[in-house]
Amino acid sequence: MDTADEIIHQSTRLKIVAALFALTTGEQMEFTALKAALNATDGNLGTHLATLETAGYLKIEKDFVGRKPRTRVSLTRSGRRAFERHVSYLREIIEGSPQR
Amino acid sequence: MNMSRDDAAQALRDIGDTHDRVRSLQAYKNAAPYFMIWGAVWLIANSAMDLLPANKGWAWPIASGLGVVASVLTGWLQNRSRMANPESRRFGRLMGRRFGFSFLAILGYFMAAGAILAPLAAREVNAFISLFWAFAYTLAGVWAGWRMAAVGVVLAGLILFGYFELHSHYYLWMGMVVGGALFLAGLWLRKA
Numbered sequence: 001m002d003t004a005d006e007i008i009h010q011s012t013r014l015k016i017v018a019a020l021f022a023l024t025t026g027e028q029m030e031f032t033a034l035k036a037a038l039n040a041t042d043g044n045l046g047t048h049l050a051t052l053e054t055a056g057y058l059k060i061e062k063d064f065v066g067r068k069p070r071t072r073v074s075l076t077r078s079g080r081r082a083f084e085r086h087v088s089y090l091r092e093i094i095e096g097s098p099q100r
Numbered sequence: 101m102n103m104s105r106d107d108a109a110q111a112l113r114d115i116g117d118t119h120d121r122v123r124s125l126q127a128y129k130n131a132a133p134y135f136m137i138w139g140a141v142w143l144i145a146n147s148a149m150d151l152l153p154a155n156k157g158w159a160w161p162i163a164s165g166l167g168v169v170a171s172v173l174t175g176w177l178q179n180r181s182r183m184a185n186p187e188s189r190r191f192g193r194l195m196g197r198r199f200g201f202s203f204l205a206i207l208g209y210f211m212a213a214g215a216i217l218a219p220l221a222a223r224e225v226n227a228f229i230s231l232f233w234a235f236a237y238t239l240a241g242v243w244a245g246w247r248m249a250a251v252g253v254v255l256a257g258l259i260l261f262g263y264f265e266l267h268s269h270y271y272l273w274m275g276m277v278v279g280g281a282l283f284l285a286g287l288w289l290r291k292a
Binding site for chain 1: 103104105109111121122123125
């Protein structure tokens with residue numbers, strides 16, 4: 001049986017990884033788009049993105065478009081695998097042992 | 101870590117909702133520039149039909165030709181950043197072929213329907229083709245997200261109103277109001 005991923009388990013981080021998983025492999029999402037998709041605040045989203053980056057689950061790229069700063073995030077291979085394992089764990093709970 | 105069935109079910113629901121929302125937002129973001137391009141095409145071509153009647157034979161071929169070029173360029177720009185990834189490149193080529201064949205199928209339908217319904221006045225052809233796209237947006241919205249469906253419904257209402265209620269300035273209505281609405285819909289989708 002797969003095990004729960006302690007990092008992805010947290011609600012906002014789960015949604016961040018789910019949002020990035022919906023894109024094609026390696027595709028980036030802008031911070032502002034992610035914020036809109038999750039209805040999150042700048043501070044909250046930034047904190048959780050940093051946690052996921054430290055774990056190696058996502059890559060953050062910062063650059064400028066003209067004078068405007070732009071932050072883009074994408075899921076790493078390791079992040080995709082961790083998410084798949086976590087979803088598999090969740091499904092096993094629901095479909096599996098009734099004593100939980 | 102122990103998790104209850106209810107918590108696991110809630111987490112899976114959250115994942116599903118997030119996927120749906122991201123896919124809707126991606127669809128809006130990708131579709132927005134095309135709505136703006138074709139809103140401008142409708143605005144220019146239809147307004148020219150009303151305001152420059154001497155040149156009305158050229159209005160649609162020139163405006164729609166520019167629209168096709170702008171759409172192809174937009175598609176290329178949208179996919180350029182994804183092309184570094186071989187998997188995305190293959191997917192992009194597949195989608196390009198699908199869009200191309202879809203366009204040919206629609207063109208074939210218009211030609212076949214035109215042959216059956218002939219003779220049609222220019223105004224009827226205009227309303228018929230415009231309504232087709234309005235309902236196509238509604239249909240796309242059923243899958244992609246409510247905003248796109250709403251745009252289709254509003255456009256269809258405006259087209260039908262113009263066709264049945266406005267006789268002398270139908271083309272001006274189709275240009276300024278319907279084309280303008282399509283352009284604004286693009287801005288609305290981009291800001292979603």
